[in-house]
Amino acid sequence: MTADELLERITVDPSIFGGKPIIRGMRLAVEHVLGMLAAGDTPDRLLEEYSFLEPADIQACLAYAHRSVSGQQVEERFAGARLP
Numbered sequence: 001m002t003a004d005e006l007l008e009r010i011t012v013d014p015s016i017f018g019g020k021p022i023i024r025g026m027r028l029a030v031e032h033v034l035g036m037l038a039a040g041d042t043p044d045r046l047l048e049e050y051s052f053l054e055p056a057d058i059q060a061c062l063a064y065a066h067r068s069v070s071g072q073q074v075e076e077r078f079a080g081a082r083l084p
Helices: 003-007 030-038 043-049 055-069
Strands: 010-012 021-023
Touching: 003 055, 010 055, 021 030, 021 055, 030 043, 030 055, 043 055
Parallel strands: none
Antiparallel strands: 010 021
16 A cells, blocks of 8 residues: 555544544544554554554554654545545
C-alpha cells in the first residue's frame, strides 16, 4: 500500500474529538495510536487492545505523522468519505 492509500484511512469528523484526525471514521484518534507506540506499546499490542484495528491503520498513523513532521500537507478526508 502506498502512503497516499494509507492516508485514505485517516479521516476527520468535527463531531468526534473536536475534528482531530481519526482512523476510518471511528472513535480512535491518530494521536492516541501514536502516543501508545511512543510509550512502548507494540503494533501487536494495539491490535489485541482494539479488535477493530487493522495493521494498515497503524501504518496509516505513522504515515500521517511522517507527512506532518516533514512539513508536507496532509489532505483532510471527512469521515463520510469511507473506504470502498
